[in-house]
Amino acid sequence: MKSPLLPRESLIAGAYGLGAMLILAALIVLGSRQLSHFDAALVGYTFASLFAMFGIVYRYSMWLQRPPTALYWRRGWQAFFTRRGRARNVGLMFRRLFSSFALNIFIWRRNWLRGAAHWLIMWGCVLAAAITFPLVFGWVHFEFADGSFERYRANIFGFSTFSFETDSLLGFLIFHGLVWASFLVIAGVMLAMRRRMRSHDALALQRFGEDLLPLIMLFAVSITGLMLVVSYSWMDGFAYEFLSITHAATVIFTLLWMPFGKFFHIFQRPAQLGVAFYKDAGQRGQQAICVRCEQPYASQLQVDDLIEVQRRLGYRYEFVTDRVDHYQRVCPRCRRISMALSQGKLWQESHGTAS
Amino acid sequence: MAIPENKYFFIDPHRCIGCQSCVQACSECDTHKGKSMIHLETVDRLQSPQTLPVICMHCDSPTCAEVCPADAIKRTEDGVVQSARKPRCIACNNCVLACPFGVPKMETSMDLMMKCDMCYDRTSIGKKPMCATVCPSGALHYGTLSEIEELRPRSRTNNEFRFGGQTIRTKVQMMVPRQSPATHLDVADGMFESPADEADDAMLSGAVFELPTVQ
Incomplete structure (x- = not known):
């Protein structure tokens, strides 16, 4: 039988990616009121975003089809929606969102430099994305309010919302939102680059495409964006066209790169929340007892799931003995000792037969 | 930079004297600063003085990486x-439980799996791993x-291990003994072997050191 041109997983992932891209395109048309608020000058950003959406959903879908990911994805949701713990889980979710995602506490614990770098880059990017994408897609646009040139009104998805004075502090903060974002990103990139240039572990392990290119891209996007502001604020628009094309090129490259490199962790990372609920469920449930030392070592749920995952991956850790049916029933410490004892046994046998 | 092809890591657990030098040296490695990745186990503290160091065996087909839902290893x-990639590891503990040699460690406070990476910052530039430089x-x-x-x-040398129906290289x-006919090490041979059950301690009886030849 001829093998299909594309594996089934790729076709499924491609369909999801295409679907997500079409949904985003429809939302752009809808949110910009049939493109009436869509800025044609930003069409390059829009197409790059549509491609990024396809790529991210394609890769996410491929990732979700790996046996361990598929299982823990399902288990995470099951643990979250468990009938008796739903209210508690919602509270826990907000707490974990705040500590892990808003504050990045687990990264600060690794090292303050890592924590500071990541926190600054993350919030800079979040702020920039929250401003840029709605503007590019025509979901948010501003217009003069009350028939004067002194007040601006923000329209979201074509609906009028709040207004503010153009010369007010709020106006200044809003109009320069991307400037504040780039300050955060540049500071974070500097700290991260310092570590990457000086730390022995980073020097040994880092790879250009995986670790340095994302930092270079973030810096390029931020600095070219700032240069645009400098050009129109203080230099009468000197080289503005060149700068705007350069800025667009850096942003579009970054968007196109999102599904492939390190930026993809932005979409993988929320799985950390699901795992936390899975662990909670495991702790409340039955504990697995090691067949060798007879001590509890993990949740029975996780041990049983691992046996299933290993079978699906093609591993054969099954034993044909009365005392143990699967190697997963042996705790990590007993695994360490057993291997050394089996080596010792070879020496024992060798002494018995030698001489 | 890569590890030279002619360099190998050799482990001989029954020679361990439990001095903890490897544990201390390991924590000075730059890739996991301040944290030792070596497990120094006592076989049975009541029955035997035997200790054993456990480092990552660096499997050809690493189970820890395959069972990782985040594709972090x-x-x-x-x-x-390598240790789990920091941006990806979601601290699920799968690798810790699935590693056939019991190697990875979970740093719960940092939501991060860490393991021996053969001191990659050193071995990739031709130096020895920290533990191997100090083991007496x-x-x-x-x-x-x-x-x-x-x-x-x-x-x-032997680099083939059997765990039930699974062979890992x-x-x-x-x-292992030169004259042993074994083609691999089978974990089942040692799994229910306890020094307390035996008149002869398997590991101690194997501890006949070969002294280095003095030229």
């Missing part, structure tokens, strides 16, 4: 299985095949 082209008994040795053959004339070599 990668093996370099030169065969070293030769339980951990890093060098060439000809070196180890000269040092241990009664031993040979590793980059790290474990020393």
Whole structure:
């Protein structure tokens, strides 16, 4: 039988990616009121975003089809929606969102430099994305309010919302939102680059495409964006066209790169929340007892799931003995000792037969 | 930068004297600063003084990486299985439980799995791993095949291990008796072996050190 041109997983992932891209395109048309608020000058950003959406959903879908990911994805949701713990889980979710995602506490614990770098880059990017994408897609646009040139009104998805004075502090903060974002990103990139240039572990392990290119891209996007502001604020628009094309090129490259490199962790990372609920469920449930030392070592749920995952991956850790049916029933410490004892046994046998 | 092809890590658990030098040296490695990745186990504290160091064996087909739902564990082209990639690891503990040798450690406070990476910052530039530089008994040795053959004339290397129906091959070599007919080490042989059950302690009886040849 001829093998299909594309594996089934790729076709499924491609369909999801295409679907997500079409949904985003429809939302752009809808949110910009049939493109009436869509800025044609930003069409390059829009197409790059549509491609990024396809790529991210394609890769996410491929990732979700790996046996361990598929299982823990399902288990995470099951643990979250468990009938008796739903209210508690919602509270826990907000707490974990705040500590892990808003504050990045687990990264600060690794090292303050890592924590500071990541926190600054993350919030800079979040702020920039929250401003840029709605503007590019025509979901948010501003217009003069009350028939004067002194007040601006923000329209979201074509609906009028709040207004503010153009010369007010709020106006200044809003109009320069991307400037504040780039300050955060540049500071974070500097700290991260310092570590990457000086730390022995980073020097040994880092790879250009995986670790340095994302930092270079973030810096390029931020600095070219700032240069645009400098050009129109203080230099009468000197080289503005060149700068705007350069800025667009850096942003579009970054968007196109999102599904492939390190930026993809932005979409993988929320799985950390699901795992936390899975662990909670495991702790409340039955504990697995090691067949060798007879001590509890993990949740029975996780041990049983691992046996299933290993079978699906093609591993054969099954034993044909009365005392143990699967190697997963042996705790990590007993695994360490057993291997050394089996080596010792070879020496024992060798002494018995030698001489 | 890559680990030279002629350099191997040799482990010989029964030579361990429990001095903890490897544990201390390991924590000075730059890739996991301040944290030792070596497990120094006592076989049975009441019955035997025997200790054993456990380092990552760097499997050809690493189970820890395969069962990782976040795809966070990668093996370099030169065969070293690295610690979990920090942006990806979601601290699920799968690798810790699934590793057939019981190697990875979970740093719960940092939501991060860490493991021995054969001191990649050192070995990738031709130096020895920290633990192998300080081990006084030769339980951990890093060098060439000809070196180890000269040092241990009664031993040979083995990198094939059996766990039930699963065979795992590793980059790290474990020393076994030269005349042993075994083609692999089977964990089942030691799993229910306890020094307390035996008149003879399997590991201590194996602890007949080969002294280095003095030229």
